[in-house]
Amino acid sequence: MSxxxxxxxxxxxxxxxxxxxxxSLVNELVSPEYHHGNAQGVEGFRRLVIxxxxxxxxxxxxLDQVIGEGDWLAYHVSHRGTxxxxxxxxxxxxxxxxxNQLYLSEFKDGKLMATVTFxxxxxxxxxxxxKPPGF
Numbered sequence: 268m269s270x271x272x273x274x275x276x277x278x279x280x281x282x283x284x285x286x287x288x289x290x291s292l293v294n295e296l297v298s299p300e301y302h303h304g305n306a307q308g309v310e311g312f313r314r315l316v317i318x319x320x321x322x323x324x325x326x327x328x329x330l331d332q333v334i335g336e337g338d339w340l341a342y343h344v345s346h347r348g349t350x351x352x353x354x355x356x357x358x359x360x361x362x363x364x365x366x367n368q369l370y371l372s373e374f375k376d377g378k379l380m381a382t383v384t385f386x387x388x389x390x391x392x393x394x395x396x397x398k399p400p401g402f
Contacts, residue, residue, distance in 0.1 A: 270335035273374040277333060277340055280379060285328050288320055298378040312379075322359075323348025331367075338374050343367060350395050357397050364394040 268276075280296050283289045290313055297312045306315040320326055326348040333342040349363045368386040372379055392399040 268338075268374060268377045270337070270340070272377060273335060273338065273340055274333050276374065276377060276379065277342065277372070278330060281328055281330050281344070284316055285319075285326070288316075290316060296378055298375050298380040300375065300380050301378075301382075302380075303382040303384070318354075319348075322350060322352040322354040324351050325349050340370075340372050340374065342370050342372070344370065354395075354397075357395075360396040362394060362396050364391055366391045366394070 276296055279292065283292050284296065293309055293313045293316070297309050299309055301308055301312050303312070303315070306312055327346070329345045331343045331345055333340055335341070345365070345367055347363070347365045350357075350360045352359055366386055368384050370385075371383045373381040389399050
C-alpha cells in the first residue's frame with residue numbers, strides 16, 4: 268500500500284475507532300499480527316481501545332501531523348480525557364489530562380501491524396493526580 272493509503276487507514280483508526288468507539292472496524296483496519304507492548308493481535312488492539320475508553324469515557328485524540336515512508340508512519344497525536352474509570356492498577360481520580368504522544372507504526376497489506384509510542388509519562392500521571400510507578 269502507498270503512504271497515502273496508510274495515512275487514510277490511520278485517520279480512520281483515530282476517527283472511527285478511537286474517537287467514535289466503532290470497535291467493529293478493528294478487524295478491517297488492524298492486522299492479526301498487530302503488536303504494541305502487551306497488546307497482541309486484533310483482540311489485543313480491541314482490548315486496548317476498550318480499556319482506554321473505559322478509563323477515559325470522554326477520550327479524544329487528534330492527529331496533528333503524520334509523515335511516512337514505505338510501510339511506516341510517524342505521527343504526533345494530542346489526547347485529552349477525564350479519568351473516570353480504572354486505568355491499569357489506578358483508581359479513577361476524576362481529573363482531566365491533556366497529553367501528546369509520538370508514534371511510529373508499521374502497516375502491512377493496508378492494516379496497522381505494529382506501534383511504538385513515546386510520551387511524558389510523569390507529566391501524564393501528575394495531571395491525573397497519580398503517583399508515577401517507580402517514584
